[in-house]
C-alpha cells in the first residue's frame with residue numbers, strides 16, 4: 001500500500017501528518033514506531049492522524065502517536081500543524097475548527113499573519129488527575145502552587161504537576177542550557193509517582209513575561225519545542241507568582257506565546273505551523 005503524508009513542524013517539534021479520512025489506516029504501535037523512526041522510517045517526534053469526528057459539533061478527530069508508538073491525549077504544537085494541514089489539503093474551508101481529541105475539544109485558528117492560535121482548554125491541577133501520586137509527600141507551597149519533592153538520581157527536585165490533557169512535571173532551573181535534561185529527563189519521565197509517565201519541563205524565568213524552556217517529552221525524548229509543555233510551564237510559573245500572562249516562551253526550535261487568565265480558564269497557545277514537504281511511502 002502507498003501512504004501519503006505531509007512532513008510538518010511547529011517551532012521545530014516535527015510531525016508526520018496523515019489524512020485518514022481519504023486513506024484507510026489501521027496501524028499498531030510497531031507500525032507507528034517504524035514510521036516515526038528517523039533511520040528506518042520517515043522520522044518525527046509525533047505522528048498526527050486526521051479522522052472524521054465521532055463527537056458531536058466537531059469538525060475533525062485528532063489522534064496523536066509519539067515516536068515510541070504510543071497514542072497520547074494531546075499535542076499543542078501538533079494542533080497548529082493540524083489546522084494548517086486540513087486547510088491546505090482542502091479538507092475544510094474554515095480557518096477556525098473544533099477538534100476532538102482524547103483530552104476533549106480544542107479550537108485551533110489560522111491567523112492572517114500565518115501563525116496559529118489554539119484554545120487548549122483549561123489545565124487540570126489536581127495532582128491525582130494529572131496523574132501524580134502525592135501519597136506520603138509533604139508539598140511545598142509557593143504562591144497558589146504546590147511543589148512536590150521527588151527523588152531523581154538520589155537528588156530531591158521540586159516539581160509543579162499540571163495536565164493539559166497530557167501530564168507535565170515542571171521544575172524551575174537557573175539556566176536551561178546547563179540543565180541536566182539528557183540525564184534527569186528519562187528518570188523523571190519514568191518516575192514511579194507518574195503512573196502514565198510524564199513530560200519533564202525545565203523552565204528558566206528571564207522576566208515576568210519571558211521564559212526559556214526545554215522539555216524531555218514522554219515517548220519522544222527532548223524535542224525542540226513542546227506546546228503543551230509551554231502551556232504547563234506558564235501555568236506553573238503564574239501559579240508560583242513568577243510570571244504574568246501573556247508569556248513569551250523561547251524553545252530551542254522557536255518562540256511560542258502562552259496566555260492564561262487563571263484557574264478554570266483556558267490556556268491559549270500561539271506559534272508557527274510549517275509544512276516542509278509532502279511524500280508517499282510504500283508499506
Ligand SMILES: N[C@H](CCC[C@H](N)C(=O)O)C(=O)O
Pocket residue numbers: 013045046066072073074075076077078166167199217218219220223225226227228229
Ligand atoms: N510527548 C507528549 C505528546 C506530544 C506533546 C508535544 N509535542 C506538544 O507540542 O504538546 C506526551 O506524551 O504527552
